[in-house]
Amino acid sequence: MSASIEVEDMRGEAVAYDGQVLTIRIPRAFAPGQPLVVKFPDSGAPIRIEGRSVGSRKVDDGFEVRLRLVSPRREHQGILSSLRR
Numbered sequence: 001m002s003a004s005i006e007v008e009d010m011r012g013e014a015v016a017y018d019g020q021v022l023t024i025r026i027p028r029a030f031a032p033g034q035p036l037v038v039k040f041p042d043s044g045a046p047i048r049i050e051g052r053s054v055g056s057r058k059v060d061d062g063f064e065v066r067l068r069l070v071s072p073r074r075e076h077q078g079i080l081s082s083l084r085r
Contacts, residue, residue: 029056
């Protein structure tokens with residue numbers, strides 16, 4: 001399952017979460033260590049999750065960026081658990 005996201009002014013999708021690292025697909029790469037705020041606009045109440053890039057890799061439709069989440073909150077677990085593989 002995936003979820004629609006926004007990062008900066010770009011739209012993309014969150015594709016996986018393994019309990020510590022969130023994987024997103026977006027049009028641009030981000031350097032390792034760069035802080036990012038991921039917004040889930042279609043989740044009912046707007047959710048903002050903060051993380052730091054672990055790395056990016058090129059895929060067919062843009063980039064797959066892995067984020068180590070910074071103190072995920074309990075209320076975020078619903079959206080994140082739907083992304084677990």
